[in-house]
Structures are given as structure tokens and as C-alpha cells.
Amino acid sequence: MSVEIKNQSNHIDESHSHPKPMTYFKVAMALVILTALEILVFYFDWLGYGIIPVLAFLSIAKFAIVVMYYMHLKFDSKLFTYVFLAGLILAAVVILWLMALFGWFV
Amino acid sequence: MSDETTTGLSHRKLLIWVFLGSDCMFFASLIGTYLIYKGSGVLHPGPADVFDIPTTSVSTFVLLMSSMSMVFAYAYLVRDDIKAFRIWMFSTMIMGSTFLGFQVFEFSEFYFHDDLSPQTNLFGTTFYALTGTHGLHVTIGVIWLGIIFYSSLFRNTVTSKTNLDLDLAALYWHFVDIVWIVIFAVVYLFGTFTGFPSS
Numbered sequence: 559m560s561v562e563i564k565n566q567s568n569h570i571d572e573s574h575s576h577p578k579p580m581t582y583f584k585v586a587m588a589l590v591i592l593t594a595l596e597i598l599v600f601y602f603d604w605l606g607y608g609i610i611p612v613l614a615f616l617s618i619a620k621f622a623i624v625v626m627y628y629m630h631l632k633f634d635s636k637l638f639t640y641v642f643l644a645g646l647i648l649a650a651v652v653i654l655w656l657m658a659l660f661g662w663f664v
Numbered sequence: 665m666s667d668e669t670t671t672g673l674s675h676r677k678l679l680i681w682v683f684l685g686s687d688c689m690f691f692a693s694l695i696g697t698y699l700i701y702k703g704s705g706v707l708h709p710g711p712a713d714v715f716d717i718p719t720t721s722v723s724t725f726v727l728l729m730s731s732m733s734m735v736f737a738y739a740y741l742v743r744d745d746i747k748a749f750r751i752w753m754f755s756t757m758i759m760g761s762t763f764l765g766f767q768v769f770e771f772s773e774f775y776f777h778d779d780l781s782p783q784t785n786l787f788g789t790t791f792y793a794l795t796g797t798h799g800l801h802v803t804i805g806v807i808w809l810g811i812i813f814y815s816s817l818f819r820n821t822v823t824s825k826t827n828l829d830l831d832l833a834a835l836y837w838h839f840v841d842i843v844w845i846v847i848f849a850v851v852y853l854f855g856t857f858t859g860f861p862s863s
Binding site for chain 1 (some may be wrong): 846
């Protein structure tokens with residue numbers, strides 16, 4: 559019952575659980591490996607247009623890892639996620655729309 | 665924290681997330697403009713003539729490590745280990761400054777060695793506008809972290825109870841990092857890849 563009352567309170571709670579430094583270190587190593595993979599595939603000329611989905615996947619993975627773990631969206635209120643995602647989705651639409659307008663997909 | 669809000673969340677933290685969401689759109693307009701104009705100029709140099717991927721990879725690594733250093737600083741502040749917090753804060757500032765040093769070096773190489781200025785062609789205009797804006801964000805981040813570091817050293821006002829101040833600065837710092845993740849892939853790697861059938 560006391561937990562319920564605490565949750566209904568409007569007091570700001572900044573004490574949400576964050577990962578330990580070792581988790582942060584593991585995340586950093588994952589980012590280093592993904593970056594190394596990006597640079598490695600850059601030298602694979604035989605990939606041709608196949609490099610686009612590969613680079614897109616690696617970049618999105620790095621982006622998501624930083625946002626989830628370093629920016630704590632995985633552990634924070636979902637409202638922060640929605641606010642940020644709204645801007646991010648609009649940003650992606652802006653880029654794709656500009657590219658479409660200038661004939662990138664024809 | 666004695667503040668009360670209707671959501672139970674810090675208004676300052678919500679505000680920084682709204683700002684970061686809007687900054688995504690700002691960078692999207694710059695990235696989109698770069699993509700559509702980079703190949704439309706008739707004058708050289710182009711991306712493949714000037715970019716040095718190994719050097720940019722090192723600066724990318726430095727910025728990624730600064731993000732790790734930043735979360736360590738935050739983690740130690742929350743645990744009230746002020747000495748460790750200061751060490752990691754200082755290292756974050758050093759790595760941020762190193763990244764800026766790489767950018768100054770890159771810009772001067774392009775400008776003086778490769779004859780690429782913002783007026784040379786559309787690639788130059790959009791490239792300097794995009795990476796220059798990112799560099800400005802990094803500079804603001806380093807100054808912000810510097811103010812917090814100064815407050816911790818000489819005013820002793822940074823403690824685990826005031827960790828929200830550092831949390832906001834850290835969010836901004838990581839945002840600068842994720843923007844660079846996109847720029848590095850889209851502008852540098854994608855822009856100079858030689859394996860496309862037409863290249």
C-alpha cells in the first residue's frame with residue numbers, strides 16, 4: 559500500500575536505478591567494436607550498394623545503445639522516450655522527404 | 665528535491681529532452697541538405713578528394729570514449745565519490761577538446777591544402793555548415809562541463825544531491841555523440857565509399 563501511495567505522489571523521484579560502471583564499460587566496448595566493423599566494411603568495395611543497409615544497421619545499433627544505456631532512456635520515464643522519438647521520427651521524415659524531392663529514389 | 669510537478673518528472677529534464685528532440689530536426693535539415701547537394705557541384709574537390717577516414721576514425725573513437733567517461737563521472741557523483749567524479753569529468757573535457765582539435769586540424773587541411781572553403785562548391789558549403797554546427801555543439805558542451813567542473817573544484821556545489829545538473833549536461837553530451845555517429849556514417853563513410861557501381 560505504501561508503494562502505491564509513493565507512486566501516486568507528485569514529488570520528483572531522481573533515484574531511478576542506473577547501471578553500474580562495469581555495464582557502462584561493456585557498452586563502450588560494444589560501441590568500439592561496432593565502429594571498427596563500420597570502418598572494416600568501408601574497405602569492402604565488393605559490397606557495392608550492399609554497404610548502405612550494413613552501415614545503416616551498424617549506425618542505428620550504436621545510436622540505440624547510446625540512447626538506451628548512456629542517456630538512460632531504458633531506465634527512465636517513457637515520457638522522455640516519446641518526446642525524443644517524436645523529434646527523431648520527424649527528423650528522419652525530413653531527410654527522406656528531402657531526398658525524395660531531389661530524386662534520390664528514382 | 666522539494667519541487668512538485670504534475671507528471672512527477674523533473675521539468676528541467678523534460679525540457680532538455682524536448683530540446684534534444686527539436687535539435688534532431690535541426691541536424692536532420694543540415695544532413696538532408698548535405699546529402700542532396702554534395703554531388704551537385706561541378707567544381708572539385710569532392711568528398712573522396714579530401715576525407716581522411718583513418719584520422720576521422722580516431723577522432724570518432726575519442727568522442728565515443730568521452731561518452732563513456734561522462735557516464736563514469738555521473739555514476740561516481742551519484743555514489744558521492746567526488747574525487748573520482750572530478751577525474752572522469754576532467755578526462756571528458758580533455759577528450760571533447762581533443763575532438764575539437766581534430767576538427768580544427770581537418771578544417772585547416774581542407775582549407776589550406778585541398779582548397780576547399782565554404783564558397784568553393786556546394787559540397788564545401790553544406791559540409792562546413794553541418795560539421796561546423798556539430799563542432800559548435802561540442803564547444804558548448806565542453807564549456808558546460810567546464811562550468812560544472814569549476815563549481816565542483818572551487819565552490820563545492822556539485823554533490824550527489826545536485827546530480828540533476830550533471831545529468832542534464834551529460835544528456836546533451838551524449839546527444840552530441842549520437843549526432844556524430846550519424847555524421848561519421850552518412851558523411852564520411854557513405855560519402856567516400858568507392859564500391860558503388862557508378863564510382
